[in-house]
Amino acid sequence: MSVVAASAPSRAEVLQLYRSFLRVARKFTDYNIREYTKRRATDAFRQNRNVSDPCAAFADGKAQLEVASRQAVVYSLYAPKLKSVMEVHN
Amino acid sequence: MASLAQASTALSTSCKPTLALSSRVSSLKSVSFSITGKRFPSLSSRPGRLQVSCSAKPETLNKVCDIVKKQLALPDTTAVTAGSKFTELGADSLDTVEIVMGLEEEFGISVEEDSAQTIATVQDAADLIEKLVEKKA
Numbered sequence: 132m133s134v135v136a137a138s139a140p141s142r143a144e145v146l147q148l149y150r151s152f153l154r155v156a157r158k159f160t161d162y163n164i165r166e167y168t169k170r171r172a173t174d175a176f177r178q179n180r181n182v183s184d185p186c187a188a189f190a191d192g193k194a195q196l197e198v199a200s201r202q203a204v205v206y207s208l209y210a211p212k213l214k215s216v217m218e219v220h221n
Numbered sequence: 222m223a224s225l226a227q228a229s230t231a232l233s234t235s236c237k238p239t240l241a242l243s244s245r246v247s248s249l250k251s252v253s254f255s256i257t258g259k260r261f262p263s264l265s266s267r268p269g270r271l272q273v274s275c276s277a278k279p280e281t282l283n284k285v286c287d288i289v290k291k292q293l294a295l296p297d298t299t300a301v302t303a304g305s306k307f308t309e310l311g312a313d314s315l316d317t318v319e320i321v322m323g324l325e326e327e328f329g330i331s332v333e334e335d336s337a338q339t340i341a342t343v344q345d346a347a348d349l350i351e352k353l354v355e356k357k358a
């Protein structure tokens with residue numbers, strides 16, 4: 132399986148990927164998974180901010196984004212009715 | 222159709238005599254009725270019916286400031302004003318994205334990709350929010 136040589140992602144593309152992660156996170160009905168997605172995306176992006184070759188990290192990020200968006204659909208099919216205690220606002 | 226024409230002629234004749242009346246009149250139509258070139262001072266205090274591009278409602282600004290403070294974990298003593306840039310407050314580009322997402326959730330709007338790139342100050346964010354809330358309403 133040949134890997135397509137992608138040119139280095141621009142700053143805007145990276146930020147767009149980050150934004151997509153946060154948008155996907157919102158689709159999860161489960162509080163824990165939602166928070167985890169946001170946290171993991173933030174941590175990963177911050178960890179890789181100064182890396183010299185962002186192509187691999189960017190490709191990895193895109194793959195994970197696909198995973199997350201697929202899982203959002205799957206989880207929404209079996210969403211439990213009971214919300215987590217963290218989401219109770221009073 | 223005829224009544225509309227009558228109403229518009231009534232508007233055009235009524236806004237000529239007094240200035241006090243024209244501020245209420247101009248809220249029905251757009252800026253084409255403003256005879257003097259200057260901005261009516263009552264417009265910005267109106268509860269958001271007419272979109273003035275330079276001012277944002279103070280509640281919106283306050284909410285934006287609160288969200289920014291919470292996101293960047295700033296102590297309450299930090300002065301977050303309309304003109305303060307996110308970079309000055311210690312936010313990097315990832316923080317800016319997070320702030321914009323937080324604002325999207327708070328106000329129930331959806332910010333476009335390129336609009337989000339141009340947000341640099343608190344005022345920019347508040348203005349964009351106002352525009353999107355009005356478009357949605």
